[in-house]
Amino acid sequence: MEQSVGEQQPASVRILFIEQSETAAAPVVSMLRDCRRTAFDVALVSGIQDAKRRCMSQTFDLVLFGAPLEDPKDLEPVRTLASQLSATPLVLLADLPAEPLAHHAVSKGTAQDYLVKGHLDGRILEQALLYAIERHKMLATLKRRRRESDAPRGVDRLTDLPNRATFYDRLSDLLQQSRQISQMVSVMLINLEGFKLVHNTLGPSIGDPLLKEIAARLLSSLEGRVREHDLVARLSGEEFAIVLGDLTQMKDVSKAAESILAAFAPPFILNAHEFFISPTIGISMYPFDGTDAESMLHAADIALRRAREQAADNYQFYLPAVNDQFLTRLELQNSLRIALARDEFVVHYMPQLDVKGGRIVSMEALVRWNHPTLGLVPPSDFIPLAEESGLILPNGERVLRTACAQSRSWQLAGLPPIRVSV
Structure with a gap:
């Protein structure tokens, strides 16, 4: 069951309303439609799965959850939905007996607020929804500023690139955004064949400067391809990762991988010594190979293993059959x-x-x-x-x-x- 209620207006507030019963939804939709100060555009769906599908093609300012909450277990799918739509605030519309569950969800950060069915009018509903949207924006701003102020802790000390923790955070954020605008995201996992031998043989006096040169060359190879929301990170010793978002075609990823391979063809020269480092790249694509940071990195790692079996200086996309192998x-x-x-x-x-x-x-x-x-x-x-x-x-x-x-x-x-x- 899906339907759109209300006329589309330029300054409208887009609400995704989850309610199993059209009869139960009708009074709430009517109150939103009759609001004079705010134009609400309401999309009504019958369940969480319908909501997830709708969010793949549309963006919303708020999710209003009106489905029944009868048991603490009913909050689990709500938590999952809230985590997947973390960029969108969620307000619960609960029956009076379910008020303790709704209060618990708010206290745990699953929802921004809750309202009780049968105890609200148009003015209260309007104010509550607008307040939840503004509060969510404020918290997101504070979170971003805190992350920016803590940036040195999220940066690799040798290369000045984001580290593994920052990589996971940024990738999760980008996947959430891409989920709402239906854009592809690529994760490129890069292993540097030859670096470990140099580091183990000559020690950090050569290995550390070489690592800095590698990071610089990696960034220069992607010049003009990496945008503000993209990411180049160092995950561990000789392992780097790249996240490319807002993709419209897979050949853009292939071009980026080929650019990296070409950039590493010349040797690195340190202390009059030449070092040849060969990158091997495994690639996963959202939404085809994973839906979260963990699954995307896992798929890229499987593709990287396949690439390393082929030879150095090559890249491979993830294939499910290879995972089975x-x-x-x-x-x-x-x-x-x-x-x-x-x-x-x-x-x-x-x-x-x-x-x-x-x-x-x-x-x-x-x-x-x-x-x-x-x-x-x-x-x-x-x-x-x-x-x-x-x-x-x-x-x-x-x-x-x-x-x-x-x-x-x-x-x-x-x-x-x-x-x-x-």
Whole structure:
């Protein structure tokens, strides 16, 4: 159920009214429509999901929540809605028995104010809504000023770029704004191949100045592409992140990534030494790959892993299929440790024949993983995982001991000694 009530006026106050019953909504809509000093433009929806969909295409000055509140659990979806629409104040319109719940929501900051159904008129309703809007603007201004005054604590001391905490805050704010105006947002996660080797080998006397040069080159590569609401941040040692908002086409993101790769082609020169640093970039796009800062960064990290598997100096967009692939690999890696404890690895032997004499001259020991549900897992699937996790050494030692024991068993059975390669 969705409908618009009231005529559109230039100076109108846009209200998103959530009320399950049109009968219950009618008196409130009538009061708003009859206000003389303020022109209210009311969009009426029947539930929270309808409200979220409407907010994807429209912006509102206030959300008026009139759906029933009968249990403390009913406040949970209201909290979720308030967090997703944090740029828009929310006022509760509650029945008299639900007044304690409404008061609790206001005290916890979920809502700006609450009104009681059946105990208000047009003047009270108008004043309450306008006050909630102004109070929300005032609190937002104070929050912004506090954040600006605390800026040094949110800045990386080496590069003067925003740090991880600031990155999350700014990305969350930008996603909220983009949700209301239906614009794309991109998160680019950048890993610098080669920096860790330089830092670990030559120490911070070279690593720190190099990091500053890297940050400067990263910013210069995006000159003319980064706008006021965009962000370039340092998340950790050699990991940087870029947020680009207000996007209309994905090729703008590709151009930005290609610009970064091109900027890092020349070497960095410090103390007469040349250092080649290769960026690898993983990219996620809102609203396709995530809806909040955490999911967007996670998707970009999955894309970054895929990019690092390809080669340095490349970028990759997030693909859901790649995420499934990494989850499968993670499950197999966890199962590898259990497999060692349960002795699930078996050794098969492939004979090497002397074609002329027709006799076996050697054996090659081949390890296979006899997984309890997947069956025989080929080495190409688990050997790379064993190498990554450090399990290749105990597994290799076990295969070597098994092959030696088998060779001795053949000799005791009367067969001539043969070479066994592992």
